[in-house]
Amino acid sequence: MAPEQIRSVILDILARIAPDEDLSELDDSVPFREQMELDSMDFLDIVMELRKLYRVQIPEEDYGELVTMDSTVTYLTPLLKDAESTV
């Protein structure tokens, strides 16, 4: 998947986790937690969803990479380069 596809996969997951949030104004360089009400359980949901969709394993010590949309996409790009988009 290309970075833009990864971005829309993440947006899709976020929309499911936080159905009440307006994601159209999301700033990719600002931490998710500063823009929406996400707690540590929500981040776990993102990790589980990615594993389910693409069998990608994200070790606990890398959870910090999922802080902004930019850092998430950068982190996932090499891991998902061979994956087919589901979106």
Added chain:
Amino acid sequence: MAKDFLKDAKDEYDVIVIGSGLAGMTSANILARQGYSVLLLEHHYQLGGMATWFKRQNGHIFDISLHGFPYGMLKSCRKYWTQEIADSIVPLKGVRFKNPQFSLETSFNREDFTQLLIEKFGIEPETVKRFFDTARQMNFFDDQGKTTRELFEEFFPGRDDVVRLLMEPISYANGSTLEDPAITYGIVFSNFMQKGVYTFRGGTDRLVKLIKAELENNGVDVRIRTQVEKIEVSPDRSVTGVIVNGRRIGCKAIMSNSNIKGTILNLVGEEHFDPEFVEEAKAVRLNNSSTQVYIALKPGDELEYCGDLLFHSEHNGFDIEAMLSKNVSSRTFSFYYPETRPGSGRSLIVSSTNANFSDWADLPEEQYEADKKHLIETTLDCLEQYVPDIRERVDHLEASTPRTFQRYTQHLQGASFGTKFEGLKVSKELPDQIAGLYHAGSVGIIMSGWLGAVNYGVIVSNDVDKYLTPAAARI
């Protein structure tokens, strides 16, 4: 011939979940949604664990642990269960305190508590703010040596009335005491203070019915009256299956929602673990148990509003020994008005008191019955001041003790709030000892209560999923 409760069960599943408490059921649901074949085994004839209820004459339904949980439950139910379940989570109106030091009613959130602490207890606004912020910022990785007593001493020195206001509801919710780590208090208290106390409209029976439907919808094989006798472990320390109702069923992973000590010492057996780990498991302290008195008013008799939860005490100051004592001086009343089950016309009251297993365990049968009767009578005496003429209005009365909790949940010593803090470490390290063996359930105080149990079920399911994923990827 006896009914075969495992009729048509397969010989092999990806995951077997032992126990259908909220943590076990949530794990089963998450893992089934991730695509695994899941078998859920429950020894009792109904699902729910401590999230349970029972029915009596004249159609009364008593809830054991329905009132109340933090707002976070709504979000967790929406994510890990269904929107319909989340939609039935509604706020309770009022929490009351009545004791020799103060009498008040509160909506039990930060705003109201702030006002109370400043105006009624005369605490400086700045101190109140700092206390709430400190509690809110606490997390699992903070200093675990500091106790809740020390936290209170730092902010409210010499004020055992303030300690009582802040602590009594939390002790009721999860059995914790002033000697437990401050972080366990901070995390749980802040969860409640976010938006107050919530309950489930329709009662625990409706919740579990909806949960069961969703489990089956996601393909979980749900089996009641199935007693797991043994967890089977290979010589290289991987789980291979369970023995249940005398039958062997194989699996790749096990999620035990049984008590953590019972899982290690009884279901697996200590010979399969490192000796140091066994010592650590044995040293885990169980939380206390409870007694409850169940009171149903005559059908159609509507209870006048007197709060949803009422913390009543005749004891001066917050004293955990006094709270646990069989010579009861503190009671928490849960008032269930007809709207708990809309259209039911039923009003019920459940009185709960934290209790020591040892005070009830070895009583001769006659003494046990007499003590239960005494508990019921003294509870009614106390209730009279809140519900006048209660004795004339009662339709059904009965009591449960730590022995009752032990019988239905199979928790060692009838522990109704899992374990003390150190149980969390043992629970988390279980899979390092035996590959594929996981535990989720009421441990470490912060994973206690309905919300703690659901969320811990999710956290551990993530680990199970991680463990099973490489194998699945090869197919």
